[in-house]
Amino acid sequence: MGDVDRVRWRCRRGLLELDLVLGEFLERCYGGLDADGRRLFDELLEQPDNDLLDLAMGRSEPPPRYRALVAMLRGAGEPAPM
Amino acid sequence: MGLPVRLFDAVIVGGGGSGMRAALELARADLKVAVLSKVFPTRSHTVAAQGGVAASLGNIDEDNWHWHMYDTVKGSDYLGDQDAIEFMCRKANEVVYELEHLGMPFDRLAGGKIYQRPFGGHMRDYGVSPVPRACAAADRTGHALLHTLYQANLKARTQFFVEWMALDLIRAQDGSVLGVTALEMETGEVMILQAKATVFATGGAGRIFAASTNAFINTGDGLGMAARAGIPLQDLEFWQFHPTGVAGAGVLITEGVRGEGGYLLNKNGERFMERYAPNAKDLASRDVVARAMATEIKEGRGAGKDGDCILLKLDHLGEETISKRLPGIREIAKKFANVDPVKDPIPVVPTCHYQMGGIPTNYHGQVVVPKNGNPESVVPGFYAAGECSCVSVHGANRLGCNSLLDLLVFGKSAGEKVIQDLKQDGKSHRALPNDAGELTLSRLARLDGQKSGERVAEVSADMRRTMQQHCGVFRFPDLLTEGVRKIKDVAERVSRTGISDKSRTFNTARVEALELDNLVETAVASLVSAEARKESRGSHDRADFHQRDDANWMKHTLWFKQGSRLEYKPVHTQPLSVETFEPKARVY
Numbered sequence A: 001m002g003d004v005d006r007v008r009w010r011c012r013r014g015l016l017e018l019d020l021v022l023g024e025f026l027e028r029c030y031g032g033l034d035a036d037g038r039r040l041f042d043e044l045l046e047q048p049d050n051d052l053l054d055l056a057m058g059r060s061e062p063p064p065r066y067r068a069l070v071a072m073l074r075g076a077g078e079p080a081p082m
Numbered sequence B: 001m002g003l004p005v006r007l008f009d010a011v012i013v014g015g016g017g018s019g020m021r022a023a024l025e026l027a028r029a030d031l032k033v034a035v036l037s038k039v040f041p042t043r044s045h046t047v048a049a050q051g052g053v054a055a056s057l058g059n060i061d062e063d064n065w066h067w068h069m070y071d072t073v074k075g076s077d078y079l080g081d082q083d084a085i086e087f088m089c090r091k092a093n094e095v096v097y098e099l100e101h102l103g104m105p106f107d108r109l110a111g112g113k114i115y116q117r118p119f120g121g122h123m124r125d126y127g128v129s130p131v132p133r134a135c136a137a138a139d140r141t142g143h144a145l146l147h148t149l150y151q152a153n154l155k156a157r158t159q160f161f162v163e164w165m166a167l168d169l170i171r172a173q174d175g176s177v178l179g180v181t182a183l184e185m186e187t188g189e190v191m192i193l194q195a196k197a198t199v200f201a202t203g204g205a206g207r208i209f210a211a212s213t214n215a216f217i218n219t220g221d222g223l224g225m226a227a228r229a230g231i232p233l234q235d236l237e238f239w240q241f242h243p244t245g246v247a248g249a250g251v252l253i254t255e256g257v258r259g260e261g262g263y264l265l266n267k268n269g270e271r272f273m274e275r276y277a278p279n280a281k282d283l284a285s286r287d288v289v290a291r292a293m294a295t296e297i298k299e300g301r302g303a304g305k306d307g308d309c310i311l312l313k314l315d316h317l318g319e320e321t322i323s324k325r326l327p328g329i330r331e332i333a334k335k336f337a338n339v340d341p342v343k344d345p346i347p348v349v350p351t352c353h354y355q356m357g358g359i360p361t362n363y364h365g366q367v368v369v370p371k372n373g374n375p376e377s378v379v380p381g382f383y384a385a386g387e388c389s390c391v392s393v394h395g396a397n398r399l400g401c402n403s404l405l406d407l408l409v410f411g412k413s414a415g416e417k418v419i420q421d422l423k424q425d426g427k428s429h430r431a432l433p434n435d436a437g438e439l440t441l442s443r444l445a446r447l448d449g450q451k452s453g454e455r456v457a458e459v460s461a462d463m464r465r466t467m468q469q470h471c472g473v474f475r476f477p478d479l480l481t482e483g484v485r486k487i488k489d490v491a492e493r494v495s496r497t498g499i500s501d502k503s504r505t506f507n508t509a510r511v512e513a514l515e516l517d518n519l520v521e522t523a524v525a526s527l528v529s530a531e532a533r534k535e536s537r538g539s540h541d542r543a544d545f546h547q548r549d550d551a552n553w554m555k556h557t558l559w560f561k562q563g564s565r566l567e568y569k570p571v572h573t574q575p576l577s578v579e580t581f582e583p584k585a586r587v588y
């Protein structure tokens, strides 16, 4: 479980928008990721803040391997479908 | 006890713009430097700065540091120290060119010179008309600045301690500062980082407000550590607010939305700005709009289920105009306000943006406190720079783009001063006091031992709500008085919080509890200082004392944690080489 804690801290960023988007993602999506998904998310978190925010806001498109993750990020700020 | 000790010439707490600028100076002088940061340095909050850094390069129109200095003094509403302001404005070109030589990708003119754009409050001819003074790197100035400084520091062999959190200051019997205790998040280990010089560059505490544009890491740790160690905090009644942040989230909605014809409504659907500013209406200046919004909310006409926000309507502009003229706004509103502005208004509130006050320093970056009748006696071994410090160049109100300048100028001068001080008196480390680290260990032991404490998130939310309601952008006497009582209550509760997660590695719950210890010092200081200042000046705007009162209040506030006591000290009205700018009404 130490890993989840580490990821949780790395979701603390310099941009408020990212704190919010990544926080939501942790709450709603992270638990459902498999080991590969989590590894990719770790990688994605290495991106600079501005690039990550551009991806999350749909202002730029991710390389193919991040596509599914980024789609989840983009949905993360919207209300959960009931 | 006996915490492990590591020795350095200098320890810098904070890896944002100011910390890395100071570190660069020191590492280049071949000192052994440690930079601690809670997050990877290039993820410091400096990354959020888009507008640029101010310097009177005069690359587009004629400009000079005298005009820049005048604007800064006037902007500060005459609370800024004029010696420090002269120092900063005169150094601006030098630090910007240095950054350029380090490889900062500034926007350029066709001929290759740095491009400059106009920015609010920056004028020519002593306030006559706007002058382009902001140097930017597209809309990523802060990002570019951090990357440039980080690379330069790697080259200079600065040692980074990433994901380390400083917890407390260590002071000798005579008050000198000997270093900090710090927590390595990955292992949960606590250590003493002992140094001949300790530099705080921990950024602001914008998270004390419910509505804040600041990232979650901005918890004023430097201010909390200083206050616990008996260092006063200066001018914390002065916080800059932006009128339109998304309610509940804090994300900024640009003023451009109102420029394009968007307007504000109260819960009755009334376009209330017509009452407060019949001509300019929603395009009145920032402070007028924010004050009107706060008044509507205070008088019970706020929208939303708690009646605590205002509605920004733009659906009448039509989908096409919104997408064409206000790119990104629709996505921001959808993502952070859960509304589609093409159909529904965006809930907004005046939102905290920048902290003018902080740890009192002079323009060499040395921390100064009252002692034996001297209001500014130097604390040996202790320095501060950036948003956590109060030099004071921003006084009661900061001009846009002067903050990045402040980081560069005072980060550098703190570094230079440390080098000078160590040359004179820095052969060996002084012995640590016997109780070094005890305060930290007792704080951690309390958290570990607390059985049924109140939840950190709850107390923290109450702190933010109290600050927002009682010490926001427009201040009412009854709310301030009640606020002081409430925030002291919150502070009491902070000392009894508990966490259920007692693990060691990356224990975010523990970190947040420790951060709250720091936030609450800043919050109490801000409310107590604001309640006491019976005038309006710059960002401190009172409903009952609506004028600036130079006769009684042209002075700096100092708040001491011990007994939550206030003292005051004079403003430096004497610049270094030019004549004093005498106080005038601040009109634009």
Ligand SMILES: Cc1cc2nc3c(=O)[nH]c(=O)nc-3n(C[C@H](O)[C@H](O)[C@H](O)COP(=O)(O)OP(=O)(O)OC[C@H]3O[C@@H](n4cnc5c(N)ncnc54)[C@H](O)[C@@H]3O)c2cc1C
Pocket (backbone or CB within 6 Å): B013, B014, B015, B016, B017, B018, B019, B036, B037, B038, B039, B041, B044, B045, B046, B047, B048, B049, B050, B051, B052, B053, B054, B141, B142, B164, B165, B166, B167, B201, B202, B203, B204, B213, B214, B217, B218, B221, B222, B353, B354, B385, B386, B387, B388, B400, B401, B402, B403, B404, B405, B407
């Ligand atoms: C949205 C936004 C836009 C802005 N735009 C501009 C602009 O265009 N121009 C301008 O001049 N100003 C701007 N500002 C203001 C400016 O960005 C900040 O004032 C400035 O970046 C603060 O820099 P700093 O070095 O003091 O602190 P920060 O960049 O906040 O860095 C603080 C550092 O301290 C570390 N730290 C904190 N506590 C601890 C601890 N306990 N232990 C270890 N490390 C710790 C953090 O990890 C971080 O590395 C803007 C602010 C905001 C919110």
